[in-house]
Amino acid sequence: MVRLTGSTDHVCVRGAFVARISAAERREQFLEAAVTVIARDGVDGATTRKIADEARSPLATLHYCFQTKENLLFALYEQLFSEIRVEAPTALATGASAAQPVEDLMTETMRWVVDHPVRARATIEITLWAERNDPGMAGRLYALFLEAWSELLLRAGIPLPAEAVETFVRLLIAMADGLTLQMIAEQDAERTMRDTATACRVLKAYLEGSSSKAA
Structure with missing residues (x-):
């Protein structure tokens, strides 16, 4: 009442x-x-x-x-997404390596997951629910990361042509999603961050290989 x-x-x-x-x-x-x-x-x-x-x-x-409940879910996802957005440094401006913005993005994203496991679980739950019940909403949720991270890495000056950045970001998101599920399942923060460091080395090797081919 x-x-x-x-x-x-x-x-x-x-x-x-x-x-x-x-x-x-x-x-x-x-x-x-x-x-x-x-x-x-x-x-x-x-x-x-x-x-x-x-x-x-x-x-x-x-x-x-x-x-509606759907509006609440999307608003919540947007809020959680805003919490884990990382302003990676612009490599050309800071003198950092070309892979540094990618490493910052992956590391800080997974650090947020480790520090906020309940909130990370909520993002996964909403994503899976949307995929089953509202594919249009699922697409909008995924686009939040895809568009924001693509823009961020382009602004940071990673050594990839613009048309290849989306594919690279999709790979980055897939790694982050997998590591997040691993953290939720195992509740092992140290292992998650070690595996994140390995993922960063894989991404760095990919960027270095792409730079060599371009040269």
């Missing part, structure tokens, strides 16, 4: 009084609650009722903020 109290500062949610907050703050609460519920129960099990209860907020307010 949700009802307004006599105060303009609180509402009663399932028998508990909850302070009124701004719509932006409430939206953030719902997103954080969704991370917890999705990581625990999967997307199918993460009903809007469960998410609202986790946020200690009226269900009607959740639907006001996001309208």
Whole structure:
């Protein structure tokens, strides 16, 4: 049951009084609650009722903020994606090796996964749910990484022609996804970071080989 109290500062949610907050703050609460519920129960099990209860907020307010569960999922994925975006240095400007931006991108992405395993699990759960239930949404989720990472590496000056960057980034994403699943399954942070270092060496060798062919 949700009802307004006599105060303009609180509402009663399932028998508990909850302070009124701004719509932006409430939206953030719902997103954080969704991370917890999705990581625990999967997307199918993460009903809007469960998410609202986790946020200690009226269900009607959740639907006001996001309208649909799909909108909430996409907003959550966008937020998690924004947390792991890495501003790799521009190799030409910093004097770093051409592979340094790639190493930074892979290493910092996997460091985020290791440091935030619940949030990483939520990204995987949303991706798999979208692939099964909403292929269009799945494509939009993948495009967030593909477009942003391609732009970042092009700006960083990696030694690949523009038409080859997308293929390279797809390989990078595949490695990051695989390492993320490994971390979720094994819960071994040290091993994940060691394997990430190996992945970086593989990517570096690919770039060096491509540079030699171009020369």
